[in-house]
Amino acid sequence: MMPRPLNSITPPIGINIRFPFFGQSYDVIRVYSHGLILFGNVTYSLPHSPPGPFPLRDFVCAAPYWADTDISQDPSSNIFYREITDDDTLTRVSNMIRNGFPQLSTHRMLWAFVATWDRVPGHLTNIGRNTYQAIIATNGLYSFTIFLYNQLEWSAGAWGGYPQVGFNAGDQVNFFTLANSFTADVVSVVDDSNVGVPGQFFFLTNGNISEVRCNSTQGLQSSPFRGSMHGGYQLRLFGICFHESSSTVEINGNRIPDCQVTAVYIICTMPMVSEGRLQIKIFDAGRNVIGQTEFLSFMPETNADLILSNHGELDNALLLLEDRRLHLHFLRNALTTNYLFRLAT
Structure with a gap:
């Protein structure tokens, strides 16, 4: 849950994947109380409301509703956020994305993150409450940004200026600002959509869909890319094509049994491993290495019992x-x- 002071921003949140966002990958994000998800471990001096329309240089964000929000005086309002790695919720997110992008119907999300602004008021105003969500998700090749709006009852806070809805890659090339941003009519997004469902907006945010191939430029990757040496959690491997269902996974020369292999990802149960940097290799049926990456394992501090x-x-x-x-x-x-x-x- 977000801290309650005005202008709250979370500490850096280390995520269990390198999230692709317009040609760059990020493993740290932050949530800003004024309606932003920020990418990268960068400290910004942020105004209450947007200083101007995107593009903004060296500022990387998804902005479901960048506005003059204030939850410090209202205990009934909250801002929640969490990383999503469980299969049931990832399946729900995948189904939502399939509705927005039917051409990607075979792709299942490996990771997602959701932030919810629940009944948040404007700063020094008492004219209504806004409830909306932002979801970022990836299958390792494609990444998506989803904005979901349940209720929008205010636009301008006490500091003036109307909200901006969109995203910005910081390169002054890749950006988007939704129509009606910077106007009082921005609240109409709750009834609008780009996928035919009121209040829902879906964006492909890794780059041009026509340029994405099965093999990513970064090669084999894992999610998480660091974790407990005790194992027992899901290890997802992606970033290259897996043409054979007989592909096998080894960590430091030891095979991981019972992995689920698809064309675009492999899911295994992480075994108990040694502490430190480990080599993950994937072999085809002829024992040829088709991909390899590193994993950092560590000893948890408190769960020996x-x-x-x-x-x-x-x-x-x-x-x-x-x-x-x-x-x-x-x-x-x-x-x-x-x-x-x-x-x-």
């Missing part, structure tokens, strides 16, 4: 019936497909 806990049945045990008994417990942990040992005397 969780890792050592036995969540399932005991798979094997060795009992030495001597004066001093040695128990060898061979455990299969619920967080990983690897096995753990525990010695007890």
Whole structure:
């Protein structure tokens, strides 16, 4: 949840993917209370309302409703944000994008992020509340920006100036400003659309759709590209074509079993691994390397008890019936497909 002071901006949010946005990739974003998602670990001195129409140089953002918002005095208003990696929600986002871009009907999103401005008022005004969302999503090749509007009851805050809706890549080439921005009629976007559904706007924001190929310029990538050495979470691999369903994935020479392989991505369960930089390689049926990338694994600080806990049945045990008994417990942990040992005397 967003902090409540006026002009709130989140700390840098490290995301689990490198999000492609008009030729650049970002693994850090921020949410600004005045209706912006900002890309990159950059500190901006931001005005309450937009200083002028896009393009703006060296300023990278998605702007569902850049306006003079103030939640500091109204406890009923909130700004929420979260990263989306669970399958059910990603499927819902993918279905929404298919409706907006039928030509991409075979593509499923690997990652998304949603920010919600819920019943937010204007600064020093009491003339209504606005509720809207921004979603950014990617399958590793294409990226999308979605604006969803539920209720818009005000436009100008006490500082003056009307909102801007659109996005800006910071290069003065790739940008978009929605019609009626900088006017009182900007609230009409709640009834307008570019996909035929009132209040919904979908944009392809990685670049020109005709220029996107199966293989990205960055080669094989992973989401997340860093994570716990204990494993147990989804590892998504993308960025190149996977022509064979028999493609196999190895981390530092150890094969990951039971991966789901499609033409544009592979999903595996991350096993328990060693700490540090790891090499992920993908092989075809002839054991030729078709892609490789690095993954950074780290030791979490506080979940040792969780890792050592036995969540399932005991798979094997060795009992030495001597004066001093040695128990060898061979455990299969619920967080990983690897096995753990525990010695007890």
